[in-house]
Amino acid sequence: MSRPATPSAPRRRTRQIRLGSPPGPSVAVGGDAPVSVQSMTTTKTADVEGTLSQVYALAAAGADIVRCTCNEAEAAEGLAHIVPRSPVPVVADIHFHHEMALAALEAGVHGLRLNPGNLRKADEIRLVASEARDRAVPIRIGVNAGSLHPELYKRFGGATPEALVESARIELALFEEVGFEDVKISVKASSVPLMIEAYRLASETFDHPLHLGVTEAGPPPAGLVKGTAGIATLLAEGIGDTIRYSLTADPVEEARAGRQLLEALGLRERKGLDLIACPSCGRAEIDVIGVAKAAQSALENRNLPIQVAVMGCVVNGPGEARQADLGIAAGRRKGHLFIKGKIVRVVPEDDMVTALVEEAERLVAEGIEARLAAADVGAEAEAEADRRALLEAKGEDVNHAGDKVELIRRTVAGHGDGQAAPVQ
Numbered sequence: 154m155s156r157p158a159t160p161s162a163p164r165r166r167t168r169q170i171r172l173g174s175p176p177g178p179s180v181a182v183g184g185d186a187p188v189s190v191q192s193m194t195t196t197k198t199a200d201v202e203g204t205l206s207q208v209y210a211l212a213a214a215g216a217d218i219v220r221c222t223c224n225e226a227e228a229a230e231g232l233a234h235i236v237p238r239s240p241v242p243v244v245a246d247i248h249f250h251h252e253m254a255l256a257a258l259e260a261g262v263h264g265l266r267l268n269p270g271n272l273r274k275a276d277e278i279r280l281v282a283s284e285a286r287d288r289a290v291p292i293r294i295g296v297n298a299g300s301l302h303p304e305l306y307k308r309f310g311g312a313t314p315e316a317l318v319e320s321a322r323i324e325l326a327l328f329e330e331v332g333f334e335d336v337k338i339s340v341k342a343s344s345v346p347l348m349i350e351a352y353r354l355a356s357e358t359f360d361h362p363l364h365l366g367v368t369e370a371g372p373p374p375a376g377l378v379k380g381t382a383g384i385a386t387l388l389a390e391g392i393g394d395t396i397r398y399s400l401t402a403d404p405v406e407e408a409r410a411g412r413q414l415l416e417a418l419g420l421r422e423r424k425g426l427d428l429i430a431c432p433s434c435g436r437a438e439i440d441v442i443g444v445a446k447a448a449q450s451a452l453e454n455r456n457l458p459i460q461v462a463v464m465g466c467v468v469n470g471p472g473e474a475r476q477a478d479l480g481i482a483a484g485r486r487k488g489h490l491f492i493k494g495k496i497v498r499v500v501p502e503d504d505m506v507t508a509l510v511e512e513a514e515r516l517v518a519e520g521i522e523a524r525l526a527a528a529d530v531g532a533e534a535e536a537e538a539d540r541r542a543l544l545e546a547k548g549e550d551v552n553h554a555g556d557k558v559e560l561i562r563r564t565v566a567g568h569g570d571g572q573a574a575p576v577q
């Protein structure tokens with residue numbers, strides 16, 4: 154229901170590629186396609202059922218594309234069973250062995266990722282590109298600062314932005330020799346400033362879609378902060394066509410974070426809950442953190458595409474969160490339920506979360522106007538009375554303002570020019 158404003162920079166236009174084709178899963182990347190979310194399975198790819206169950210979990214959490222490692226023959230055989238049952242396009246991740254790329258193509262994958270840092274023989278790269286071309290399977294040139302080709306490392310004096318982009322350019326030139334252009338590019342690094350500079354340079358150098366990521370970002374919350382710092386900075390500049398968080402965590406967290414970031418930036422329609430909550434302060438009438446957590450866990454798996462606010466007090470809460478579709482604010486042991494800032498119901502404090510969940514479901518089913526029209530008579534007046542009572546209760550004059558004002562007036566009156574003398 155709520156749709157945030159979009160970032161100011163216009164999106165940089167890239168050529169478009171497509172992973173998969175209807176009637177199977179199919180996702181366009183680049184051009185005017187929505188920015189997509191990717192993640193990677195952590196199971197052994199040979200474990201077909203285990204991998205598929207993770208693929209489904211990732212898709213449910215927001216992944217549009219899922220990558221699986223293809224590091225051995227058993228993994229390629231697993232892909233042959235996984236691909237036809239996957240709800241989203243499957244990309245095979247290839248390092249060191251070009252035969253694994255050929256095997257993954259035989260398995261029917263929708264995309265390949267090649268690491269030019271460890272797949273270095275030109276004839277092998279051309280062979281893989283020719284096979285991919287004949288099957289219309291896109292390849293990501295996945296440059297990684299940590300596994301940069303040693304010659305480039307030496308030539309550029311380290312894993313510089315120029316070195317990362319040059320690695321992609323060399324690989325792209327080999328692809329072009331065999332007439333293959335179905336390519337997306339990534340130039341990842343674990344250093345956020347390096348990654349940002351590398352992608353900026355890549356966006357000036359190539360018109361191919363860019364896959365954004367901060368590699369080896371580590372466990373949350375630091376990993377999430379690093380990933381967001383790099384990916385969001387570039388997206389806000391209009392750079393990036395598909396993203397992946399690389400977290401040392403359940404990959405479902407990567408997919409969820411990717412989706413949430415795109416929704417927060419207004420780059421994707423809201424699909425799930427957006428729970429906002431005030432940071433709490435001395436006015437709070439409830440344990441905001443506890444109630445927000447309870448609301449989050451009660452609402453998050455219900456797939457309600459709305460913004461819900463949990464606010465610590467009725468004095469400021471409904472006003473501060475008036476953009477939220479639905480919210481609850483606490484006051485005088487009651488919960489004040491509001492829709493778009495208008496109070497619609499007042500419930501006992503212990504029923505706040507239950508009432509919030511009930512109203513959220515009705516709001517999604519019936520719409521905002523219908524639920525505003527169904528507001529309890531007298532709810533607004535009751536909330537206003539609670540608000541006033543709280544304002545008076547909290548408005549104790551701890552600064553003795555009345556005495557001070559009197560003192561100021563006497564001081565000013567004692568000096569006819571209106572210049573106050575110092576108070577003794």
Ligand code: SF4
Nearest residue numbers: 431434437465466469
């Ligand atoms: S809504 Fe109330 S409790 Fe929460 S931060 Fe604002 S003033 Fe403080």
